[in-house]
Amino acid sequence: MIQTFTYEALPIRVRFGRGTIAEAGDELSRLGTSRALVLTTPQQLEQGEMVGVLLGQAFVGLFAGAVMHTPVATTEQALIALREAKADCVVAIGGGSTTGLAKALARRTGVAQLVIPxxxxxxxxxxxxxxxxxxxxxxxxxxxVLPETVIYDVDLTLGLPPALSATSGINAIAHAVEALYAEDRNPVISLMAEDGIRMLSAALPVLVSEPSDMEARTKALYGAWLCGCCLGAVGMSLHHKLCHTLGGSFNLPHAETHTVVLPHAVAYNATAAPEAMAAITRAMGTSDAGHGLFDLIKTLDAPQALSQLGMPQDGIKTVAELALENSYWNPRPITRDDILSLLQRAWRGERPQ
Ligand code: NAD
Incomplete structure (x- = not known):
């Protein structure tokens, strides 16, 4: 049944397709900008340089120092580059780490952002x-910090290694899953969430064996867009809280941590969020959401245990305490013993309960 809801659309212009990066210059003009600082990670320096060539005269500098978790020290270095180049916009090409740097610069200076994920x-x-x-x-x-324009170019994802494609894809699915049982969920975002899960769960098994399969790459990037919309629109719950705490306390890798925890968080919330579970099982063609996700991750040969990611077993108690520290919405009430048992299973890589 449709319940009372609030829906607020976010003002982002999106271009999606193959070869769409060629439109970057036009998109900058559309924003009324003409001097771009290109941002990327050291690993994607070549892609950064390629964007620079494409932008021609609008390319005024390259900062290839983006790193995970947006450290303020890195942002300060990039701020110097932004000022020296007299840039009026940033063009970020990369994953969440590079986008994070673009947002941090926009927050401090108001520069326009064109993001190419x-x-x-x-x-x-x-x-x-x-x-x-x-x-x-x-x-x-x-x-x-919201980017003005986003260009999704499927061709740029062809080089995303299979292991990162798998964990990054599950990271995206996690946004959609939690949007389906968010306290502030709404019918539009729930549609996007279900289709996002459908696209990614179909594409990821193909991508780990055929990383350049164009149909699967297109589905995966489209699904990632839908799932990103979910994250931007509604509140997240237990799963994101646990991953945030694990990442922050033990510096665990972002996408891998999401991959290990997701089936456990879903199984934990199953009885309290039957409509969300029905949407997930419909999207994945499985009979049980938590087990379906666990099996999908196994098929992808992605990490299934926190111990594999370098988390110490004696850290479980700390994470459980932190996860209970500030209250937040979750469909099922959270107790210390339940979270301890969830984390223990996730640490050992056992099937969710
Ligand atoms: P990432 O951006 O750190 O990328 C991981 C590595 O893969 C990097 O070395 C990157 O250069 C490389 N890479 C990226 N795309 C590639 C490609 N196509 N081919 C080859 N190599 C490629 O990882 P991520 O998982 O995308 O982002 C994680 C970060 O984003 C975390 O800091 C997380 O907190 C943040 N994040 C923020 C939000 C938000 O809404 N604020 C949402 C999701 C993630």
């Missing part, structure tokens, strides 16, 4: 920015 993390569709300073992580939600 090459993973499935979805940050480009959200007004959320997480920054780190030492061991401290702060997260803000503000339209000031």
């Amino acid at each position: 090459t993973t499935y993390a979805g940050s480009e569709m959200t007004p959320i920015l997480g920054e780190t300073e030492g061991a401290r992580k702060t997260t803000i939600r503000s339209l000031d």
